[in-house]
Amino acid sequence: MIRNKVENGLYCYAYGAEKGAVSKYFAKGKKMIRFENVTKTYKSNVGLDNVSVHIKKGDFVFLVGPSGAGKSTFIKLILKEIDADEGSIMVAGQEVTELSNRKIPQYRRRLGTVFQDFRLLPKKTVFENVAFAMEVIHKTPRQIRKQVPQILSLVGISDKAHKYPDELSAGEQQRVAIARAIVNNPTVLIADEPTGNLDPDTAWEIMDLLEQINLRGTTIVMVTHAKDIVDQMKKRVIAIDSGHIVRDESGSYGFRGGEADA
Amino acid sequence: MLSSMTYNLKQGFMQIFRNRGMSLASIFSITAMLLILGLFFVITVNVNLFTEAVKQDYDQIEVFLLDETTQEQTMKIMAQVKAMDGVTDVTYRTEAEALEIMKERWGESGYLLDSLGENPLPSSILITVDTLEQAGAIADFVGSFEGVEDIQYYQETVEKLTEVTDFLQMAALVIMGFLVVVSVVVVSNTVKLTVFARAKEIEIMKYIGATNWFIRGPFLAEGILIGLMASLVSTAVISAVYGKIVSTIGSQVLAIVSCPLIPVSYLAGNMTVIFLALGMSIGAWGSIVSMRRFLDT
Numbered sequence: 106m107i108r109n110k111v112e113n114g115l116y117c118y119a120y121g122a123e124k125g126a127v128s129k130y131f132a133k134g135k136k137m138i139r140f141e142n143v144t145k146t147y148k149s150n151v152g153l154d155n156v157s158v159h160i161k162k163g164d165f166v167f168l169v170g171p172s173g174a175g176k177s178t179f180i181k182l183i184l185k186e187i188d189a190d191e192g193s194i195m196v197a198g199q200e201v202t203e204l205s206n207r208k209i210p211q212y213r214r215r216l217g218t219v220f221q222d223f224r225l226l227p228k229k230t231v232f233e234n235v236a237f238a239m240e241v242i243h244k245t246p247r248q249i250r251k252q253v254p255q256i257l258s259l260v261g262i263s264d265k266a267h268k269y270p271d272e273l274s275a276g277e278q279q280r281v282a283i284a285r286a287i288v289n290n291p292t293v294l295i296a297d298e299p300t301g302n303l304d305p306d307t308a309w310e311i312m313d314l315l316e317q318i319n320l321r322g323t324t325i326v327m328v329t330h331a332k333d334i335v336d337q338m339k340k341r342v343i344a345i346d347s348g349h350i351v352r353d354e355s356g357s358y359g360f361r362g363g364e365a366d367a
Numbered sequence: 368m369l370s371s372m373t374y375n376l377k378q379g380f381m382q383i384f385r386n387r388g389m390s391l392a393s394i395f396s397i398t399a400m401l402l403i404l405g406l407f408f409v410i411t412v413n414v415n416l417f418t419e420a421v422k423q424d425y426d427q428i429e430v431f432l433l434d435e436t437t438q439e440q441t442m443k444i445m446a447q448v449k450a451m452d453g454v455t456d457v458t459y460r461t462e463a464e465a466l467e468i469m470k471e472r473w474g475e476s477g478y479l480l481d482s483l484g485e486n487p488l489p490s491s492i493l494i495t496v497d498t499l500e501q502a503g504a505i506a507d508f509v510g511s512f513e514g515v516e517d518i519q520y521y522q523e524t525v526e527k528l529t530e531v532t533d534f535l536q537m538a539a540l541v542i543m544g545f546l547v548v549v550s551v552v553v554v555s556n557t558v559k560l561t562v563f564a565r566a567k568e569i570e571i572m573k574y575i576g577a578t579n580w581f582i583r584g585p586f587l588a589e590g591i592l593i594g595l596m597a598s599l600v601s602t603a604v605i606s607a608v609y610g611k612i613v614s615t616i617g618s619q620v621l622a623i624v625s626c627p628l629i630p631v632s633y634l635a636g637n638m639t640v641i642f643l644a645l646g647m648s649i650g651a652w653g654s655i656v657s658m659r660r661f662l663d664t
Contacts, residue, residue, distance in 0.1 A: 210573075210578040213575065218574045241572055241575045289576075
């Protein structure tokens, strides 16, 4: 398992050709997300059962498994939408289980979130949707005017800045959502089935974008059902079923997998 | 700080405008509540003033003398009364002095008394007592003297008045409390509509890491603005109506109960402060109530 993680790290940064980043990665070897014996039980069924997992800084991790397996629970625990019954959850040096309600907003500012259904504000333009994320954390209008165009150009929708979400294609909407998620430089990006509503070509464009973001040093945890994407990207795959981690290795989606196909 | 305040106010105004039907409805409801409150306020304040005016005379027994009472008789009464327990002061008031005092009380309408040919008022002895409870016994004693026409004291009046004032104040307080609660519910329902309309936005805000106060801000502004508008409207209405009342029947009231109505200028100042504070807190409270469920994490 450890071997896989190292390989994964190497892979990421070799690809990014950021030598500084590579040395930084190995110097710190920092764990970005660490679940330690985490259990979450709902009224009638188990969400997660005694799960331990480590995700390093700069990792790109796929979270796979059947519906109701515990993927959402995993994500919600990271976002502190729900509380764990037992165990410890460290994210970016923060013990999430001990976080008071008052401190949740500050904590969430260090995370970016992208959803299957984009969750854009329909009455705001693309620019305003991204600017909104900055307003929320009290950025000045000047900072907003400077940074939003940069981020829109990064995700490749500079020319759509003044359009409304319903004037955009699904792929473009997801780019806006990604722009909004990364505009405040989160250390972790949580993507909950970001390609679920997209056709295969568009899905790959979004994956390219996420990979670029990952190469800039952002840790990405992505929940997905897209087997072909997981198989081809050869990232670390954490498979969850019935609240347990049933597999954790680099490679493919399938449970018998592990072999990397090119 | 300043920019977030302008942001919230702008958002608040926008929400009121977008939802103008309900906003108007709740402004009217709160205005109505405040008007009822204002009515009680005006009545209570005036009754209080009247009670205070009466209480100024309350430690006194006024013994009216017959016109034919001699100076000797008067001196005798005064000497005997002065010797009694519980009497602090005894003074003589001539007919002319009595008229002067009456003129003063009538204030602007005092000139009416000038048309009187002969002074119809009797001379009197004013007995100041320690406590009003003794007034009855002293009055009985003085009544046995010759030359006394009538004795007036305010024990019962003051007791009744105090009772009425206390009751009015209690009633006003209870009704006020009730109306405030109703107003809070009205505002919270209005604000809830905008909260529902923006539920998605609120959820996204929470994911992005907005603090509860950042999310609350625009809704708080909305509630406070609704309360503010209602309090301005009701202050204006009450001032206008009460002003009209004072200018039309003020002098009659003065003549009948020999106590003036509270002037509008004095009332309006106090009422504006009270209504603004009340209206805005009702608004703020209402929006906080309406958001509670949404901000539970």
